[in-house]
Amino acid sequence: MTGVAPLARELPRHGVEPIVIGIRDDGAPEDAFAWGASVEACAQLGPRAFGYAPSMARALARSEAEMVESQGLWMYPSLASLAWSRRTGRPHMISPHGMLDPWAVRRSAWKKRLVRLWFEDAHLKGAACIRALNEAEARAIRAFGLSNPIAIVPNGVDLPALGADRVPIDPPTLLFLGRLDPKKGVHELVRAWAQLGPAPRDWRLRLVGWGPAAYVEATRRLIDGLGLAGSVELSGPLFDAAKDEAFRTAAAFVLPSYSEGLPMAVLEAWSYALPVLMTPACNLPEGFAAGAALEIGTDPASIAEGIRAAIALPEAERRAMGARGRRLVEERFTWPRVAAAMAEVYRWVAGGGPRPACVVTS
Secondary structure, three states: OOOHHHHHHHHHHHOOOOOEEEEOOOOOHHHHHHHOOOEEEEOOEOOOOOOEOOHHHHHHHHHOOOOEEEEOOOOHHHHHHHHHHHHHOOOEEEEOOOOOOHHHHHOOHHHHHHHHHHHHHHHHHOOOEEEEOOHHHHHHHHHOOOOOOEEEOOOOEOOOOOOOOOOOOOOOEEEEEOOOOHHHOHHHHHHHHHHOOOOOOOOEEEEEOOOOHHHHHHHHHHHHHOOOOOOEEEEEOOOHHHHHHHHHHOOEEEEOOOOOOOOHHHHHHHHOOOOEEEOHHHOOHHHHHOOOEEEOOOOHHHHHHHHHHHHHOOHHHHHHHHHHHHHHHHHHOEHHHHHHHHHHHHHHHOOOOOOOOOEEOO
């Protein structure tokens, strides 16, 4: 899960030594080394969507962990965590990352019903604590029927140094960066761009990300079919310096998502002092309250209206919006702050500390 690696790197400064056990990415197996020494990347067998990694159970048994936190739901790691907890009598907790939001639960609903009957309901109900990234996710967890204690702790980002190199390119670029997936509203964004007509001729829309090959190809066909190849760029995924450059050279950021836990990409955009266009489903109402974001819907007409508004803003106002986003991240969404809160939660779950203030029981 995005955000686990930086949290794992920060936790030792707060007295917690994490052991990371996950599914190996065969496309980039060397990435496991970026997590540090206490990491085991397990090979999976069978369908990738289920993530069956038989060595994960053995790795958990060897770990001598005091507790286990599962990242996400509906896959084999949930079953491995549940089995470990039952065998050892030690607690487990869960970070659903938005996977209990109503939109997410409805997606592939019949498969999730089978997984619930098999192991996920027991995994969820037996959790000593469930982490919610914000108040909206906490409400979704309660609406799902769960009464477990909930720790409300957001994700964080690293703050890049900003200087003269934070200069938008010409023509100005509206950046989307994330998974190319129906949940993210990518096709709606492309159709919204087509509705703008001649208005954005001096702007470019850049789509940066990865996703299922069929969806990426469908996105490419949509761009070509709408005659947008000259103003919409489908970049593919970017990492490290290339990703940094994409943020530094953008004029604004957009995420027309249907469902999010707490989108890292928006926090990253704010960390680069970019103004943001996003939906309420991004679950960052503080961005609207701070004047760091413009609200859009998920339909092409609403997205187009928001883009027009962003383009019409004076450059000075767009920069002021971005500066407000940067301050918001500095005050609430940095990894040291997040790691300090999670360290308290872990100690409490493992039985070694008082209940933190971020944990709610009702």
